[in-house]
Amino acid sequence: MDRFDAMQAFVRVVESGSFTKAADTLHVSKTTVTQLVQQLEARLRVKLLHRTTRRVQVTADGAAYYDRAVRLLADLDDAETSLSSASAAPRGRLRVDVPSPLARLILVPALPQFHAQYPDIQLDMGVSDRMVDLIGDNVDCVVRGGEIQDQSLIARRVGDLQLGVYAAPGYLERAGMPAHPKDLEDTHHRVVGFLWSRSGRTFPYAMRRGAEDVQVQGRYVLAVDDGNAYQAAGLAGMGILWLPHYIAQPHLGTGELVPLFQDWALDTMPLYVAYPPNRHVSAKARVFIDWVAALLAQHAPLVGPGGGLPRP
Known part of the structure; x- marks a missing residue:
């Protein structure tokens, strides 16, 4: 048994969830992949995979071995490409x-x-x-x-x-145009909250105009942890957004978003x-x-x- 080939076959089976798909990516027969995994299990004296007629599921021992095997294969690839x-x-x-x-x-x-x-x-x-x-x-x-x-x-x-503050026209028709960032703390206005992944909480944004420095968090009825969902919520009128310019720019020309507080500066x-x-x-x-x-x-x-x- 070639240990490298067997390890690679096992990793591909785990990642694809199928002996057939693994064989296709390795350009070998399904029988070859099956034999390599069986030989690997025999050598290690542990069961790496549960096989049924419908799916392949990794065992606890298999999951632990998979993590090590992926790293070893990556290190080997790095060693070769370092030449x-x-x-x-x-x-x-x-x-x-x-x-x-x-x-x-x-x-x-x-x-x-x-x-x-x-x-x-x-x-x-x-x-x-x-x-x-x-x-x-x-x-x-x-x-x-x-x-x-x-x-x-x-x-x-x-x-x-570069960041800016934006809202959909439909939102502004309902809630009105805020004159000052602190207006976003009022009961009339809502922001779309972004849940930072480390803490699962929303955080305030720093905004400056001349000598005036404010921290704005706002109230929300929806908070999400994904940037695409955050943008979609703002476009749907769920609240005011803080967006990078590259995300907001396509929606400014179409009128889907309106820039707010353009005389205020935000940290990059x-x-x-x-x-x-x-x-x-x-x-x-x-x-x-x-x-x-x-x-x-x-x-x-x-x-x-x-x-x-x-x-x-």
Whole structure:
């Protein structure tokens, strides 16, 4: 038994949930995949998978082995791509996690260019605003807005999001046009709340005009933990939004959103790529991070080391 082939076959079965699908991705027969997994179980003397006629389910021992196997396979791939001959053409599987609006509006539309330049990189992109355990979830790097609170991670600042305050015309017809940010604390007005993933709570926004400095949180009837849902709630008239310009801009020309408090300044929100300090930055991860930084230089250029909204 080739231990590498058996390990790879097992990982593909777990991830695809099927021996047939695993065989297709490995370009071998289903019988070969089945035999490799059986040989691996015999060698380890544990049952890794529960098999039924309808599905394949990983056992507790299998789940623990899967986590280790994924890391070992990634380390092996990194070792191969670190060679000078391989570094010129990064390849292999790269697991990343990015915020949902950033993926939808900026990263995914630009991925054809990335793939054309690096055709041998297989990208597994998680799209979420949740906290990610980079080690436990076997993620190579994440893109996140706000200051990185986990000081154990290595973080590279790749952009700064300019923020504004917006509302749908239908909302303003019902609630009226607020004259001052503090009006959002009144009973007449509502905001859409954003639940920060670390705390599950909403937080106030800092706004400045001349010598006046206010913290605005507002009241909400709806709070969400996903950027796309947050935007959709505002467009539906559920309340006032704080949005990055790149998200709001398409809706200003159509009249779906109206800018508010344009004479007030808001802190920028920094964007970071973060990755574990004990993980070798492979060639494929390095080119992805550089690509993200170059892309965001067009959409969210760095404005310097100034303040940003805290990441709760």
